Amino acid sequence: MATSRAAGQQPPPLSEDPRAIAQKRAAAQTAAELLRDHMRVGLGTGTTVAQLLPAIAERGLVGLRCAATSPQTERAARALGLEVRPLDELGELDIAIDGADQVDPEGWLIKGGGGAHTREKIVASAARCFVVICSEGKAVPQLSPPVPLELLRFGVQHTLAAIGQARLRPAAAESPDGGLIADYHGPIGPPRELAARLSQTPGVVGHGLFPPELVSLIVLAGEGGIERRRGKKPFDQEAGGAGLSSSS
Ligand code: 5RP
Numbered sequence: 001m002a003t004s005r006a007a008g009q010q011p012p013p014l015s016e017d018p019r020a021i022a023q024k025r026a027a028a029q030t031a032a033e034l035l036r037d038h039m040r041v042g043l044g045t046g047t048t049v050a051q052l053l054p055a056i057a058e059r060g061l062v063g064l065r066c067a068a069t070s071p072q073t074e075r076a077a078r079a080l081g082l083e084v085r086p087l088d089e090l091g092e093l094d095i096a097i098d099g100a101d102q103v104d105p106e107g108w109l110i111k112g113g114g115g116a117h118t119r120e121k122i123v124a125s126a127a128r129c130f131v132v133i134c135s136e137g138k139a140v141p142q143l144s145p146p147v148p149l150e151l152l153r154f155g156v157q158h159t160l161a162a163i164g165q166a167r168l169r170p171a172a173a174e175s176p177d178g179g180l181i182a183d184y185h186g187p188i189g190p191p192r193e194l195a196a197r198l199s200q201t202p203g204v205v206g207h208g209l210f211p212p213e214l215v216s217l218i219v220l221a222g223e224g225g226i227e228r229r230r231g232k233k234p235f236d237q238e239a240g241g242a243g244l245s246s247s248s
Helices: 018-032 048-058 073-081 118-124 154-163 193-201
Strands: 038-042 065-068 097-100 130-134 148-151 166-168 179-185 205-206 217-222 226-231
Touching: 018 048, 018 097, 018 130, 018 217, 018 226, 038 048, 038 118, 048 097, 048 130, 065 073, 073 166, 097 118, 118 148, 118 154, 118 205, 148 154, 154 166, 154 179, 193 205
Parallel strands: 038 065, 038 097, 097 130, 130 217
Antiparallel strands: 148 179, 148 205, 166 179, 217 226
């Protein structure tokens, strides 16, 4: 019998380029500077967020309360002394910070390499300000497959057939909420059309296409320093707005 593997628990690739790791750290540190005392903060999942958590802890802010998008992030945040509360207890978040697999020039994202995209989208939506942190290799001229999916277990073969060109990840990967993690490997075309089609397919719990309207800021770290790209989601001063307006 295949063993199930919870989302967000994949270790970073052993062969990851040290420059990419340094860039993730630089993007994470830039985002951590946006936080202020007493903020309610959404924490994403993945290797870039793994760089973010110590950067937040090192700031020593007072009264920070965090909501985590995966058990892995929750454990790591708590181990660093950050307070983690259930999202519903925190209400609206001041800011959420997360990584991404791909970022296109319009501000569309593909997320969910770690299979936590459904929670990540809920947390991004619950925040007044959503900041994406990436190494420059995540910036692409055009999104390309795969697009991660979370599917309801019931009738999953019917759901996969209805989507077309989609398959379950190996080892019965599942989300923290028991959904099955799959990937769509077909053509993407206009992302808004594919996002609508996936959202309308019965059995699809969530997909990894994030629209620019969900994103306030993308922090891309590269060899030449930090590039900041504005998304379409508004933000205010209390939600890190002062930091967002500063130049690279
Ligand atoms: C997890 C995600 C991650 O943010 C995305 O996969 C990027 O991961 P990493 O920071 O490890 O490169 O969406 O579901």
